[in-house]
Every structure is written in C-alpha cells, then in structure tokens.
Amino acid sequence: MSDLVRAALAGEATPRPPYAFWTHFPDTDLDPDAIARETVAFARATRQDFVKSMPNGLYAVEDWGIRADFSDIARGGVAKVTASPIAAPEDWARVTRRDPASGALGRELRHLSLLVEALGPGVPVLATVFSPVTTAKKLSGGAFAAHAASHPAPVRAALDEIAATTAAFAARAIALGCAGVFFAVQDATATRGAAAWRELGLDHDLAALDGARGGWFNAVHMHGDDIAFDLLATYPVHALNWHVGETPPGIAEYRAAGGRRAVLGGLRRAAITARDMAAVDADIAAALSADGGRGVLLAPGCVIRHPVDAGMLRRIAERIRGEA
Template identity: 80%
Template structure:
C-alpha cells in the first residue's frame, strides 16, 4: 500500500486511488494505548492505505496550561477551552518552547509510535499538527487577534516559541517512523486577507514545517470556507487537503489553473454522515475525473463527525477498491 501512496504522490497512474477516513475517538483519545488500538482497528476494518492520526484537537495547548472540556465530542460536538493562561497581553511571555517528549506532546508521540509499530511500513502514518496561529488562538481563548493588534511584538515572540515546539514535535514524529505530518491551518481565510496572513502567519508556519522536512508524505489542511487557497497551496508539502465540494476550488478548477500538487480529499462529509451512498459515488466520480484521477488520494475534506457508520465506510472502501 505504501507503493500505491508513493505513486499517487508522484502523480503517476495507479490501478485505484489510495484512500483513508478519519474521525474522533472520544473518551479514548487521552490514552495513547487506547487511541492507538481504536485507530488501528478502524483502519483495518476499512482497509485504509494510510492513516491520519486523530488526537484530540487541543493536545497542542495543554502543556502551556490550557484547561479543556471534551464532554461534547461523543455527541458530535467539539472540544472547548475552559481556562487559558493568557488573560492579559503580558501573559504571552509565558509561552516558551519545551521538550516535545514530555507532557501531553510526549503522550502523543507515544500514541504515534504505537500506531507506526502496529500498522507497519506498508501503511504510512501522518502525525496531526497545527499551524502556529491556530495554536496561538487555542492557547489564548480568543484574545489572539486583539493582542496581535495591540502588542504584536509579544505575540510574535510567542509564535516563535510555538513554531519551534511544533517543529521539534514533527521532527520526533518522523524519527519514530511517521511518513510526514498533516499540518492543519484553521485560520488562513480570504476574509482575513492574504496580506494579513503573510504578516502574521506565513513565516511561523514555514518555521514549523521545517521540522517535517525529512517526511515524504506531508499534507497541509486548509480548514473551513473561503480559504486563502492560492497562498496556502504554496506551502512546502507534498499534498493539499481542503473541503473539496464544500468550498472552492474544485479539483478540476485547481488543475485547470495549473495546480499540479497531489490532492488529498474529494469526499464531502455530509453525504457520509447522512449515509447517502449515491452522493458519495458522485463525489468519487468527480474527484477522479480530473486529470484521469492521477495525483488523487481520496479522503474526507475534514473530520467525519462522531459517531461514524462503519458499514457505510466499508461500502465506500469497497467501491474505491473496485469491489462493489
């Protein structure tokens, strides 16, 4: 399966597209052994060609003193910050880089190591990490934008520390066997503006991605609607992931504009959640119609909300594999 993934990343013709699915694992994602077991079982049940790790979305901020609430995830909700170490602008000085082998990041490296060992070299594993601005927003409980305007030097210094920590974590993840990182950018929207992102986001993301330089399967995830696609698509990664079918561009539009990077995605989440196999089939056909399906790795554009319907995902997998 690793050969199939590598061929797709090289935009070569493949007998079928590689694919993966991902969802949350509430109540187990704080235990590295438990989440590794559940992830491996899910990957094997759906016969995935690669695996994106699914830690809870706030693992990247807990070591800086953030308190969290995960109680709504099991019902399809999201994790929440209940207390932040950033209450005033001077608190940004508390954000210092730290050893990613300790604390919550160390827990997640343990989770990744277990995944790599259980799945073996034939199933590449992507370590989920986050953009520096995304982490800063999670850390600050919503005060990031205000403090970035009023005290930019303090916020920039904190972003330097966040980027260095993310790079160190990514480097360790690849050292233990991950194929690369899934770099989630949740705040680079066209509404914010490309100029603003170039000023306060781009340099820190590039610094964070330096830690993944040794990876052979690095992806960037452009989260949400109205994304700053043209800018984020230039990031030094191997494959692009966005909410294809939910926000522009389509894969065909990206290809027609001259975009040549492989695409990770193509499956909208709503048809999967609504168990609409006809709509899923249409998504697969649309994704593979661009450039004869070369350079396509099928996946959801973002997290499939919990709980998932495993039987439907097995049907989708069989369709992708040409067995249904």
C-alpha cells in the same frame, strides 16, 4: 500500500486511488495506548492505505496550561478550552518552548510510535500538527486577535516559541517512523487576505513545517469555507487537503489552473454522515474526473463528526476498491 500512496503523490497512474478516513475517538484519545489500538482497528476494518492520526484537538496546547471540556465531541461537537493561561498581553511571555518528549506532546509521540509499530511500513502514518497561529488561538481563545493587534511583539515572540516546539515535535514524529505531517491551518482566510497571513502566519508556518522536511508525505489542511487557497497551496508539502465540494476550488478547477500537487480529499463528510451513497459516488467520480484521477488520494475534507457509521465507511472502501 505504501507504493500505491507514493505513486499517487507523484501523479502517476494507479490501479485505484489510495484512501483513508478520519474522525475522533473521544473515549480514548487521552490514553496513547487505547487510541492507538482503536485507530489500528479502525484502519484495518476499513482497509485504509494510509492513516492520519486522530488525537484530541487540544493536545498541542495542553502543556501551556489550558483546561478543556471534551464532552461535546461524542455529540458531533468539538473540544472547548474552559480556562486559558492567557488573559492579558503580558501573559504571552508564559508561552515558552516545550520539550516534545514530555507532557501531552510526549503522550502524542507515544501514540504515534505505537501506530507506526502496529501498522508497519506498508501503511504510512501522518502525524497531525497545527499551525502556530491555530495553536495560539486555541490557547488563548478570543484574546488572540485583540492582543495581536494591540501588542504584536509579545504575541509574535510566543508564536516563535510555538513554531519551534511544533517543528521539534514534527521532527521527532518523522524520526520515529511517521511518513509526514498533516499540517492543519484553521485561520488563513480569503477574507483576511494573503497579505494579512503573510504578516502574521506565514513565517511561523514555514518554521514549523521545517521540522517535517524529512517526511515524504506532508500535507496541508486548509480548514473552512473561506480559505486563502492560492497562498496555502504554495506551502512546501506533498499534498493539499481542503473541503472539496464545500468550498472552491474543485479538483478539476485546480488542475485546469495548472495546479499539480497531489490532492488529499474529495469526500464531503456531510454525505458520509448522512449515509448518502449516491452523493459519495458523485464525490468519487468528480475527484477522479480530472487528469484521469492522477494525483488524488481520497479522504474527507475534514474530520468526520460523530456519529460515525462504520458500515458506511466499509461500503465506501468497497466502492473505491471496485468491489461493489
């Protein structure tokens, strides 16, 4: 399967597109051994060609002292920060570099090492990491934007520390066998503009991604329906993931504009949750219509929210494999 993934990333013709699915496991994702077992079972049940890690979405900020509520995830919601160490601008001085081998980061590295060991070299594993600005926003809630505007120096200094921590974590993940990182950017919007992101986020993103330079399968996730696509598509990664079918561009549009990066995505998660096989079939056909389907790795544009129908995912896998 690794050869299939590598060929798709290189834009070569493949007998079928490689694929993967991802969701959350709220009952087990604070236990590295339990979530590794559940992820491996999930991957094998759906015969995935690669695996994106599915940690709780706040693992990257836990070590800076937040408190969180994860109860909404099982109902289709998201984790929430209930208490933050950042209340005033001077609190950003508390955000200093963390050791990726300890605390919640160390817990996540154990999870990743167990995945790599259990799945073996034939199934590439992507470590989920977050843009430093995304991490800072999760850490501080609504305070981030106000502090970045009124006191940019301490916020930028904190972002430097977050980027260094993220880079060190990514390097450790790749050293233990991950194929690359799934770099989630949740705040680079077209409305704010590329210039605004260059001012605040770009340098820190690139510094964080530098830790993943040893990976052969790095992807950027452009979150939301107002993405600064033209800027994020230039990031030094091997594949682009966005909410294809929910926000422009479409894959064919991206290819027509000269875009050559591999596309990781194409499946609308709402169609999966609704068990709408006709819509999923349409998504697959649209994803594979450009350039004969070269350079496409089928996956959801974002996390498939609960409730997740495992039978539906198996049906989609059969369709992609040409078995149904």
